[in-house]
Amino acid sequence: MARQIVLDTETTGLSADNGDRIIELGCVELLNRKLTGNNLHMYFNxxxxxxxxxxxxxxxxxxxxxxxxxxxxxxxxxxxYLQGAEIIIHNAAFDVGFLNKELQLVGKPPLKSWVDGVIDTLAMAKERYPGKRNSLDSLCDRLGVDNSGRKLHGALLDAELLADVYINLTRGQDALLIGEEATEDAAGLPIVALDLRSVSLHVLNASEQECAAHEDVLKQIDKASGQKTIWRSLAG
Structure with a gap:
């Protein structure tokens, strides 16, 4: 069973190395990409x-x-709570840096010693939407996640929004994450198994005219490359 924790922090400032500290931690648990309600929310002095x-x-x-x-x-x-889970964070370097500093101050090993890895949704978003704004608010707008209640940043609210964003960002992976025993997809819809063994596909062969046109293109590529193409030798 895949356990993931969507995590966010609020801090006194931007630099853990210069003495800034975590003042709020919000965590949302996902099991097999579904919210469990087993969340963790804490404020710190x-x-x-x-x-x-x-x-x-x-x-x-x-x-x-x-x-x-x-x-x-x-x-x-x-x-x-975090032990053994995969952690999902937006701009992971920031939150992980602060968590590592807090753990260091109490003599604990860094975060990576406790969890099964960290996914950075900011890096995912930049890869999917290069050149666009990829803040949490921007992603909520782009992916249809309702963030109308987000007047100020809050660790638990932001973690809840990020969980929805992450599920939408990885929606295309649903089929890869469904086990043989699954009866519902990530949206809770029933999975219908299709038996394709009895389906007969009609094969359309290329016409003589299409084959001749294809051969003409190959000859042009052969000539342009100085007869360095290899497909004819491979075909032989």
């Missing part, structure tokens, strides 16, 4: 204020976080 730019993005104040636990108090529960 980072012991420092968020930068103004970060505060404008997530709106999570130091006052709100004052009575929240420290990351180190929750780390065992977090690692137990």
């Amino acid at each position: 980072a012991g420092r204020d968020s930068h103004e730019e970060a505060l404008r993005v997530h709106g999570i104040t130091t006052e709100f976080l004052k009575d929240k636990p420290r990351f180190e108090q929750q780390v065992e529960e977090i690692l137990a």
Whole structure:
């Protein structure tokens, strides 16, 4: 059974190396590409204020976080939840960098020691949509994912949106992920098995005119290449 965790964080700023910390963690579980509802959502008292730019993005104040636990108090529960799963993150380098710094601060090995790999949906989107905006909001708009409730960034909401984006980005892979015992596809629709052994396909042979035209094209390519083509020798 394929277990995946869609993960997002909110932080006090942009640089873990310069002392910024994680203040919110949101995780959404997928089993065989379906939401299970077994999500993880935590806030952390980072012991420092968020930068103004970060505060404008997530709106999570130091006052709100004052009575929240420290990351180190929750780390065992977090690692137990993530253990052995494939992690899906948008712009993975950012979140993984922060998680690794938090783990380092409590004497734990880096994230890769606990999980079965990391998928970066930003890299996937850039490959599929080169030259286009591939932010989470842009992908939601492009893929028909409703993000109307996203006024501010929030780790759990963003993880939920990213789960929908990921499923839509990989929709064409559904057939590869359906086991022989499956009765529904990823959208919950019934799978109908078709027996094609009794289907007779009608073969249309090329006409003499089409064969002559094809031969003429081959001769032109032979001439243009200085008789360096190899298909005639292979055909022989």
